[in-house]
Amino acid sequence: xxxxxxxxxxxxxLLILLVIISIPFLSKVTENSYYNLVxxxxxxxxxxxxxxxxxxxxxxxxxxxxxxxxxxxxxxxIRTKQFLDSQNLSYNYSKAKNLDEFDYYQNNFTKICNTTxxxxxxxxxxxxxxxxxxxxxxVDMLTTKMFFPLLxxxxxxxxxxxxxGFKKGLGRSHGILLLGLIFMLSILFLRYDLKSLSIxxxxxxxxxxxxxxxxxxxxxxxxxxxxxxxxxxxxxxVIIGDKVIxxxxxx
Numbered sequence: 001x002x003x004x005x006x007x008x009x010x011x012x013x014l015l016i017l018l019v020i021i022s023i024p025f026l027s028k029v030t031e032n033s034y035y036n037l038v039x040x041x042x043x044x045x046x047x048x049x050x051x052x053x054x055x056x057x058x059x060x061x062x063x064x065x066x067x068x069x070x071x072x073x074x075x076x077x078i079r080t081k082q083f084l085d086s087q088n089l090s091y092n093y094s095k096a097k098n099l100d101e102f103d104y105y106q107n108n109f110t111k112i113c114n115t116t117x118x119x120x121x122x123x124x125x126x127x128x129x130x131x132x133x134x135x136x137x138x139v140d141m142l143t144t145k146m147f148f149p150l151l152x153x154x155x156x157x158x159x160x161x162x163x164x165g166f167k168k169g170l171g172r173s174h175g176i177l178l179l180g181l182i183f184m185l186s187i188l189f190l191r192y193d194l195k196s197l198s199i200x201x202x203x204x205x206x207x208x209x210x211x212x213x214x215x216x217x218x219x220x221x222x223x224x225x226x227x228x229x230x231x232x233x234x235x236x237x238v239i240i241g242d243k244v245i246x247x248x249x250x251x
Contacts, residue, residue, distance in 0.1 A: 049143040051218050054113040056150035057084065058105050059091040059157035067149040076121065076142045083116050091157055101157075102164035106220040113219075117143065165216035179205065182236055197239070204232045 062081050068074040084090055089112050094104035105112070118139060125135040151158060170176050182205060189198035 049140060049147050050118050051113055053143045053147045053150065054109065054117060054219075055105065055158050055161045055217075056147065056154055057081065057117060058089070058112055059154045059161065060150055061092065064150060064153055067153055068146065070145075073142055073146055077146060079124065080117055080121065083120055084112065087111065087116070089116065091161075100164075102161055102168070102220075105161055106165070106168075106222070109220050162213075162216045165220050166212055169212040169216060178233065179208075182233070185236075185240065201232070201236060208232070
C-alpha cells in the first residue's frame, strides 16, 4: 500500500513538474497561434531586444555608427543616438555631470527604452507609411541585429551598468548578509541529515540570484520585477526557528 501511494505521489510530482516546465513553451505556441490566426503572420512582437539594447545604446557613442554597414541599421542608430544625446540621456552625460551612471540610467530608463528606442522609431516608420504591426516588427528586427555589435563594442561600460544594477537589486549590505547567511546555513544543513531541505533552499537562492541578474541585464533593478522570490526569506526564517526549537527539545 505504501509503495502504491509513493508511486502515485511520484507520478503526480512528475506531472506537476512537467506542467511547470511546459508553461513557457505553451505560452510561445499560444502567442504564435494568435499572430497566425489574427494577423496572418508568423511573428510575435515581444520587444525583447528593445529592452536589452537600451543599456548598450545608453553607453554608446555616436562614432559607433561605423559598426553598421547596413544602411537601415546605421540610420536607425544615428537617429536614435542623436535623439538620446539631445535629451542628455547618455552615459557620457552622466559622467560629465558627476552623476552615478547606473542611477542616471535607471531614473531615465523609460525615456531611453520606451520613449526613444521604441516609440520614436515607431513614429518614424509610421510617418513612412508603415503599418502598425510592421512598425513593431521593424523596430524589433533592427534592435535584434544591432544588439551584439553594440554590446561587444561597449562591453566594459555595459558590464558596469549590469553589475551596479545586480548589486542594487540585492539591497543594502544587510540584504546581502541575509542571503549569505541563508547560503551558509543551507550548506550546514547537509551535516545534519537535512539534504532535501538544503537542496531546496540552495535551489531557490540560485533562482533568486539568476532573476536578479536577468533583470539587471534586460531592464533595471526596480523592486516590482524582483519580489517573486522574496517569500522564501521569511519561510526560511520560520523553518530555522522550528529547527532550533526542535533541537532544544531533544537536548
